[in-house]
Amino acid sequence: MKNKLIGNRFIMDVGVLKTELYFETDESMVFTVIEGGSLTKKGHTEKVETTIAEIRPDVYMVAWKENSGATVTHVEDHENGIIYSNATLPDGSFYTMKGTIHPLSN
Template identity: 75%
Template sequence: MKNNLIGNTYKMETEFLKVKLFFESDDSLEFTVLEGGGLTAPGHAEKVTTTIAEIRPNVYMIAWKEATGATVTHVEDHENGIVYSNATLPDGSFYTMKGTIQPFQE
């Protein structure tokens, strides 16, 4: 089931983390860390398998597991440009972030 995210690139910004998100398909996302805020190195890029659920038009819940074992869940409200992100790192630390999400501009 194709959704409006597929084929698009977005910039997510929280108070300490900035990430470029490219939605390749319904179950594939490539992310690139622009600023890691101490959580990860800038420039780190990875392709992950995703689960995407459309909550309502232009609002999505997206979840994935990274190669390190970190798990991430986003609620992305593209209508209002807001993202809620929860991440659990391999060491068990848990981060809850809120920020903006906008189409990526080179």
């Protein structure tokens, strides 16, 4: 399923975490931590396998599991620039976050 995310980079900012998301293919994404707060190290980059579901035009649910065992699910509203992110870390802690998502300017 080709979608509008593929081949594009976005900046996600949920306050405690700021990342660049690069949607490489329908099934893979590379994220780079710009600011990690207490959640992760600045500069951490990882390629993850993703599941992407289009909820409606310009709204996607994106889910993945990281090498650390952390699981992440986003609802990304690209029309309104809003992101909802839920993450469960390997230690069992659970985070619900809301913030912004915007295309990365070239």
